[in-house]
Amino acid sequence: MYKLVTASLVTISLFKLDAYAKNRPNIVIYLTDDQSQLDASIYGAEVLNTPNLDRLAENGIVFDNAFIASPACAPSRAALLTGLMPSRNGAEANHSYPKPGIPVLTQQLQEEGYKVLAFGKVAHMKMNWECGFDFYHSGMTGLANHVTNYVDSVKMDEPVCLMVGDRRPHVPWTSKTLYEPDELKLPPYFIDTPETRNLWARYYSDITGADQEMGKIYELARHQFGDNFIFIYTADHGGQWPFGKWNLYDAGIKVPLIVVWPGHIKPDTRTDAMVSWIDLFPTLLDLTGSKMPVGLDGKSFKKVLEGKTDHFREYIFTTHSGDGKMNVYPIRSIRDHRFKYILNLYPENYHSNHSDILRKPNAGAYWDSWDEAAKYDDRAAAIIHKYYVRPAEEFYDLEVDPMEQQNLIDSDEHQDQINKMRQILEEWMDQQGDSRKAFQTPYPISGPTPHELGIH
Template identity: 45%
Template sequence: MRSVLLSLLAIGCSASQLLAAELPDIVVFLSDDHTIVDSSLYGSPDLKTPNMERVAKQGLTFDRAFVASPSCAPSRAALLTGLMPSRNGAEPNHSRPKEEIKKLPAYFQELGYEVVSFGKVGHYRQTPEYGFDIARHFNYHEDVAVPEALKWLDARESDKPLLLFVGTNWPHVPWPEPEDIDPESIKIPLHHVHTPQTCIARARYYQAIKTMDRELGEVFDAAYKKLGDDTLFLHTSDHGAQWPFGKWTLYDEGIRTPMIAVWPGKITPGKRTEAMVSWIDILPTLYAAVGQTAPKELDGQSFLPVLLGETDHHRDVIFTVHSGDGNKNVYPTRSIRTTRWKYIRNLHPEFKFTSHILGDNRPQPYWGSWVAKAKTVPEAARKVKRYLQRPAVELYDLDADPTEQNNLATDPQYAVTLAKLSDQLDAWMKEQGDPQKVYGEPILLSAE
C-alpha cells in the first residue's frame, strides 16, 4: 500500500484519490432462508457445503451470529439501517424502514465508494429504495442475479472503492427438483415429523442449498480475482428456512445465522469464534473496517475487534423480535438470548401460530403428511400441536437443550433466571419504544 500511495503522490493525485486508494473493497454475499445447521460447516451429518467450508478455511467463522428478526423484510432493513425493527419502522414482513433514516449505502457513498446491489439484498423491489448506485435483478427468484453480478464485476473499470452486495434467492422456496440427492438417505431432524413427503421436501431444500453454496464459491473467487487481497468478504443469511420452528420463530433455527468473514492479512484464517453478534452490528462493523465510527444512536455496535482477533467477546445478550407476516402469520413475539439461556415471550398465546407452511403448497408439500400422521402417532401429534400452540413464556437451557425442546418456564428451580431475563427484556422493549402491535387478523385457538 505504501508504494501505491507514493506512486499516486508522484503523479499528483488529489487527497480524495489518495483516500480512495487506502480504502478496502467490500463484498457481502447474502443467502436467503438458510438454517445454519443445514450445512457441513455447522455440523450437518448429510449435507456437504464445500464452498462454505473453503471460505471458512480462509477466514473467521461465527458460531453465535444472529439476525434481528426471522422474516425477510425486517431482517434486511435491520442490516441496512443498523437499527432494530421498532426503531427503523420495518416490523412485519414486507414493510419498509422509515424514509428519513440514513441507510447503509449513504454512509459509504460519502467516503467515495461505489455501492452496488445484485439480487435480493433489500426485500425484493424495495432494494432500490435503499439508495444503491446500482440495484439490479431484485425481483422474486430472479435467479440470473448472481451470474449477472459476476459479469458486471469482471467488466468493471472504475477506480472507486467498491462495496458490492450479492444476494442469492437460494434456498428460499420454491425449492428445485433434487439432482443427485436420495430422499431416503436424508436424516430428518428429531423435532420434525418423519414422513416420505418430509424426506422429498428436504431433498429439494438440500438441492437449493447446494446451489447457494456453488454461487457463494463463484462470488468469492471472482471478488479476489478482480479486487485483490485488500478485500473484506462477508457471507451470512437473513434467517432460517421455511421449516417448522425455523423462519417466523425466535428459536435458534429461525434467528441464528451462518456468518463467515475473510480479509487476507487482517483476519486470521481457519478460526472460529463464539462472540455473539447481531445483524444490526454489520453496518457499524463494515464502517469501522474503513476507518470510520458509526453514530452512537444506532443499535448496532462494531465487532471489528473480533474480526481482527483482538477479542472473542462482543455482546452479552441478543434481542430478537418478530411481528408477523400478513394474515398468514399473525403472532408477535420477542426474545432475549444469552450464551446459555433463551427466553421467549409470545405476546398473544391465545392466537394460533400459523404460517405459509400450513398451506402445503407445491413443490414442497409435507405439512399435510404431518397432520395425517398426528392422527395415529402421539409423538407426531405432540410436534404438530407444539408448532401451532405456544405458551405465554418459554425458557430453554441451550447448554443442555440446544434444539429448545424442554420448556423450563414453569419449573420453580429456574424462577430467578426467568425473572432476570424477563426484566431485561421489559427494559429493552421500553427503551426501543416497542409498540407490541398486532399486524393482521389472528386466528384464536378458542375458535378452533
C-alpha cells in the same frame, strides 16, 4: 459436481481499481435467503455438501453465535441495512420498510467514496430501489454471470461494495434433487414422513446450489481485488420449516456468518462471540474508516475479527411481529450464551404461517402427511399441537437442550434466571418503543386453524 469455479471465471478480464492507493478495502457481501446456521457443513450438517463455505472457513473466521434481528425477510434485511432493530427503524412486520430519513449502509458508504452495487435479493422488494444503489440488477438467477458481465464492462476508480443476494433456499425449492432423502438426518421436531424427506432433500439441494454460486463470486473477488477485500457470507434467517422462519427458536434466528479479510483476519479460526445482524452496519463502517451515525442499536465487532476478544454481546434480542394474514403471532426473546427466554404476546391464538396454511408443492406440501400421521401417532400429534399452540412464556437451557425441546418456564431451579431475563427484556422493549401490537387479526385457538379457514 462441486467445482469451486468455472473456467470462464478464471479467465475473466480484470478491471483495475484505485482502492489500493486509497487504502480502502473492497467489500463483498453474499446473502442467502432462509438458511439456518445448522444447515451448512461447517456447522455440523451431515451429508449436506457446501464445499465453498468450507473454503471460506479455512480462509477466515467462523461465527458460531451469529443472530438476526427478526426472522422474516423485510425486517431482517432492514435491520442489516440500518443498524437498528425493527421497532426503531420502522420495518416491523414483513413487507414493511424503514421510516423515511433513516440512514442506510449504502448511503454511508457512498459518502465515503464507495460505489455500491447490488445483484439479486439484497434488500426486500421496493427497498432495493430505495437504498440508492449505484447499480442494481434484480435478476435472481445466474448471479455470478451478471456480476462478471457488469464489472467487465465498467471502469471504476473508487472502492466497491458488492452485495449479492441469492434467493435460495427460499421456497419454492428446486425439483432437481442432489441428495437421497433416506440418507438425510431430520431435526428432532420434524415428523418423519417420505414427503418431509423429499422436500428436505430439495431444500438441501438449493443450499448446495447457492454454495456453488457463492464460490464463483468469491473467486471473482479474489481475481478482481487481490487481497484487498472483505468477504462476508451470511443468511437473513432460518428456513421455511416448522419452528424455523417466523419463530424465535435458534432454528429461526441463528444464522451462518463467515468473514474473510486476507492479511487482517487470521485464517481457519472460530469465535463464540455473540453478534447480531444490526452489528454488520457499524462493523463495516469501522473497518473502512467511515463516519458512524449516532444512535445505532448495532456496534462494531472489529476486535472480534482481529482476534483481540472472543466476547462481544452479553444478550441477543430478537423480535417478530408477523407476516400479513399468514403469520399473526408477535413474539419477543432474549438470549445469552446459555439461556433463552421467549415471550409470546398473543398466546391465546394460533401460531401459523404460509407453509401449513397454503401447503404448496416444493414448499409446505408435506403438511398433509403430518396431519395424516397425527391420526395414529401420539408423538406426531404432539408436535403439531406444539407448533400451533404456544404458552405465554418459554425458557430453555441451551447448554443441555440446544434444540429447545423442554420448556423450563415452571422450573423452580430456574426462576431467578427467568425473572432476571424477563425484566431485562421488558426494559429493553420499553427503551425500543416497542408497541407489541399485532398487525393483523389473530386466529383464536378456540376456533379453526387458518388452514381450515382457507386463508389465502
